[in-house]
Amino acid sequence: MSTSSAAPATKDASSSRRRTVPFWAQVLIGLAVGIVLGALARAYSLDWLTTTLSTIGTIFVQLLRVIVVPLVLTALIVSITQLRQVTNAARLAVQTLIWFAITAAISVAIGIALGLLTNPGASATIGTAGAHAVDTQGTWLDFLKSLVPSNFLGLGVTTTLEDGAVSSTVNFNVLQLVVLGIALGAGALAVGDPAKPFIDVARSVLEVLQKLVWWVILLAPYGSAALIGRAVATYGWDLVAPLGVFTVDVYVGCALVMFGLYPLLLKLNGLSVRRFFAGAWEAITFAFVSRSSVGSIPITQRAVTQKLGVQSEYASFVVPLGATTKMDGCAAIYPALAAITVAQLFGIQLTLVHYLLIAFVAVVGSAATAGLTGAIVMLTLTLSTLGLPLEGVGLLLAIDPIIDMARTATNVAGQALIPTIVAKHNGILDEDVYNGVAPALAGREAVAAQA
Numbered sequence: 001m002s003t004s005s006a007a008p009a010t011k012d013a014s015s016s017r018r019r020t021v022p023f024w025a026q027v028l029i030g031l032a033v034g035i036v037l038g039a040l041a042r043a044y045s046l047d048w049l050t051t052t053l054s055t056i057g058t059i060f061v062q063l064l065r066v067i068v069v070p071l072v073l074t075a076l077i078v079s080i081t082q083l084r085q086v087t088n089a090a091r092l093a094v095q096t097l098i099w100f101a102i103t104a105a106i107s108v109a110i111g112i113a114l115g116l117l118t119n120p121g122a123s124a125t126i127g128t129a130g131a132h133a134v135d136t137q138g139t140w141l142d143f144l145k146s147l148v149p150s151n152f153l154g155l156g157v158t159t160t161l162e163d164g165a166v167s168s169t170v171n172f173n174v175l176q177l178v179v180l181g182i183a184l185g186a187g188a189l190a191v192g193d194p195a196k197p198f199i200d201v202a203r204s205v206l207e208v209l210q211k212l213v214w215w216v217i218l219l220a221p222y223g224s225a226a227l228i229g230r231a232v233a234t235y236g237w238d239l240v241a242p243l244g245v246f247t248v249d250v251y252v253g254c255a256l257v258m259f260g261l262y263p264l265l266l267k268l269n270g271l272s273v274r275r276f277f278a279g280a281w282e283a284i285t286f287a288f289v290s291r292s293s294v295g296s297i298p299i300t301q302r303a304v305t306q307k308l309g310v311q312s313e314y315a316s317f318v319v320p321l322g323a324t325t326k327m328d329g330c331a332a333i334y335p336a337l338a339a340i341t342v343a344q345l346f347g348i349q350l351t352l353v354h355y356l357l358i359a360f361v362a363v364v365g366s367a368a369t370a371g372l373t374g375a376i377v378m379l380t381l382t383l384s385t386l387g388l389p390l391e392g393v394g395l396l397l398a399i400d401p402i403i404d405m406a407r408t409a410t411n412v413a414g415q416a417l418i419p420t421i422v423a424k425h426n427g428i429l430d431e432d433v434y435n436g437v438a439p440a441l442a443g444r445e446a447v448a449a450q451a
Contacts, residue, residue, distance in 0.1 A: 022282075023220075023282050024281050024282040024285045024286075026220075026221040027220050027221055027224050027282075027285045027286060027289060028285060029221065030220070030221035030222060030223075030224040030225040030228075030289070031224050031225065031228050031285075031288075031289055033225045033229075034053070034224060034225035034226060034227065034228035034229035034230075034232070035228055035229065035232055037049060037053060037225065037229040037233075038050075038053065038228065038229035038230065038231065038232025038233040039232055039233075041053065041229070041232075041233035042232060042233045042234075049229075049233070050230065050233040050234065052226075053225075053226045053227075053229040053230040053233060054226075054230045054234075055226075056222065056223070056225075056226035057223060057226035057227040057229075057230050060216075060219060060220075060222070060223030060226060060227065060290075061223075061227070061290070061292070061295075063216045063219070064213075064216055064290065064292060064295035065292075065295070067209055067212055067213050067216070068294050068295065069177060070205065070209055071206070071209045071210070071213060071297065071298075072177045072178070072181065072294065072297070072320055072323075072324075073177050073180060073181045073184075074181075074202045074203075074205050074206040074209060075181070075206055075297070075316065075320045076177075076178060076181025076182055076184075076185055076317070076320050076321075077181050077184050077185045077188065077199070077202045078185070078199070078202050078203050078206050078316065079185065079313070079316035079317035079320065080181070080182055080184075080185025080186055080188070080189065080317065081185050081188050081189055081199050081202075082313040082316060082317070083313065083314075083317055084189060085313050086311065086313045086314050086428070088426065089314075091426070092314055092318075092422060092426060093317075095422050095425065095426070096318055096321075096322075096418060096419070096422050099418045099421060099422060100322070100325065100326050100418060101363050103257075103261065103265070103328055103414055103417075103418070104326075104327075104328055104331065104332045104362050104363045105332075105359060105362070105363050106257075106261055107253075107257050107261065107328040107329075107332035107333055107362070108332040108333070108335075108336045108358060108359045108362035108363070109359065110253055110256050110257060110261070110333065111253050111332060111333040111334070111335075111336030111337050112336045112340070112355055112358060112359070114249050114252060114253050114256075114337060115249065115336060115337045115339075115340030115341070116340070118245055118249055119245075119340075119344060120243070120245040120246035120249050120337060120340065120341045120344070121246070121340060121341040121342065121343065121344025121345045122344045123244075123245045177324075178320070178321065178324050178325075181320075210298055213298045214298060217286070217298065217299060220286055220289070220290070223289065223290065224286075224289035224290070227289055227290070227291070228289060228405075231401050231402060231405075234401075243341070243395075243396065243399055246337060246338070246341045246396070246399075247399055247402065247403055249337050250333065250334060250337055250403045250406055250407065251403070251406045253333040253337060254329050254333055254406040254407060254409065254410040255406075257328055257329070257332075257333060257410055257414075258284075258409070258410050258413045262276075262413060262414070262417050263276075265417065265421060266417070266420075266421075269421050269424055269425070270424070271420065271421070271424060271434070272434070272435060275308075275434055275435055275436060276308065276416075276417070276420065276434075278307070278436075279303050279304075279307030279308040279416075279434070280300075280303050280304075280307070280308065280412075280413060280416040280417075282299055282303060283296055283299040283300040283302075283303045283412050283416060284409050284412055284413050284416075285409070286299050286412075287300075287408045287409045287411065287412035288405045288406070288408065288409040289405065290408070291401070291404045291405055291408045292408065293323045293324075293327070293408055293411045293412055293415065294323050294324065296323070296408075296412050297319055297320055297323050300319050300323065300412055300415055300416055301315055301316065301319040301320075303416055304319060304416050304419050304420065306433070307433070307434075308416065308419075308420050308429075308433070308434050309420075309423075309429050309430035309431060309432070309433030309434040310419045310420055310423040310428070310429060310430075311423060311428040311429075311430075314419065314422075314423060314428060315419055315423075318418070318419045318422075319415060319419065322414070322415035322418060322419070323411075323412075323415055326411065326414050326415045326418065327378075327407075327411045327414075328410050328411060328414045329406065329407030329408060329409070329410030329411045329414075330378060330404075330407045330408070330411055331362055331378050332362040333407070333410065334378075334379070334403070334407050335358065335361065335362060335378055335379050335381075335382040336358050336359075336362065338379050338382070338392075338396055339354075339358055339379070339382050339383060339386060339388060341392075341396070342383060342388050342389065342392030342393075342395070342396075343386075343388055345392060345395065346388070346389055346392060348388060350386075354386050357382075357385050357386055358382060358386065360385075361378075361381060361382045361385050362382075379393055379396070380393055420434070
């Protein structure tokens with residue numbers, strides 16, 4: 001009798017312990033498992049394991065990508081219409097953009113300083129003879145054209161020829177989605193009452209899409225294991241070693257921004273550093289393994305509102321905007337270090353004007369990371385502005401997935417930081433929630449509640 005009653009009690013206690021494992025901890029466990037699996041696959045040439053990890057990782061990313069287009073569009077429509085409930089919405093928007101620029105300028109300065117101190121290109125053991133320019137490049141004209149939607153959803157088709165077979169891939173321009181979402185939201189506000197059914201439909205669609213995203217996010221521990229495992233199995237240290245100093249510089253630069261600059265700004269604004277990272281850590285770790293700022297929007301927005309105490313009407317606007325334009329990792333640290341590396345690889349001496357141009361591109365052109373094709377296009381935009389050879393981009397492509405994890409995590413940390421600081425300045429930050437005084441859901445239970 002006592003034995004039979006003790007067994008369920010033990011089982012219940014065990015189940016309770018499993019449920020209390022924080023979601024971010026599950027993601028990190030998945031990360032550790034993935035590293036081990038990737039190392040085994042590479043050490044013992046287990047092609048089947050590499051293929052399995054690649055397949056699972058690809059499916060996880062595709063599940064996120066398929067929901068991104070309607071999610072971003074409806075989120076912006078709803079958030080724009082909700083801004084009328086926010087006092088001084090225009091001032092909030094201006095302050096947000098100013099803080100975006102300030103942190104981008106400091107981040108790019110950190111990247112330049114690291115590059116000057118370590119000379120990553122001079123120590124690289126890689127030749128430039130076989131370098132070639134990438135097919136997708138960025139110029140200021142491309143950036144301006146990318147602001148104008150080519151169709152209703154900013155969709156495009158890329159056709160490639162490989163081994164005699166033609167394949168087509170549907171892609172989307174996130175910046176065009178932002179422009180469309182803002183325009184539709186502003187139009188709905190201008191129309192007034194007749195637009196209420198349209199707004200209600202957009203809000204309902206957004207609720208459904210957010211539910212679907214949370215279901216996908218529950219798979220993050222498995223997706224993180226597959227993604228990091230594939231990276232380790234495919235790239236390993238053999239490909240990273242020739243550009244080892246550059247790789248370390250990117251990680252150090254991102255760490256200095258995330259754990260140096262951001263805590264300093266929090267302290268200067270009277271906010272607890274520990275509480276910020278406690279609230280934003282799930283979004284940061286998810287961004288690290290998924291390498292997608294846009295895919296991290298639901299977790300980032302939940303962190304900003306439910307754990308950091310930012311007013312939801314303001315957060316629902318600034319988080320999608322930040323996910324497409326606030327890129328301290330991809331658009332500031334990385335292009336600064338990469339430009340210095342490419343210049344040193346090709347024996348080109350950079351001047352003060354070059355460094356000022358790097359800073360200018362980082363502050364003004366960061367939206368190109370969303371408007372075109374990620375950090376690679378941001379780098380080509382930087383190199384073309386400086387007059388450096390675009391062939392240098394091809395030399396850095398091999399290790400891009402490895403360094404992209406740190407870049408994206410830094411991006412998302414900044415995307416959570418700025419709304420918190422701006423909300424504090426404008427009195428719309430619930431400091432009881434931020435400081436953990438008010439009850440807040442945490443870890444797996446919070447994700448499960450959303451799902």
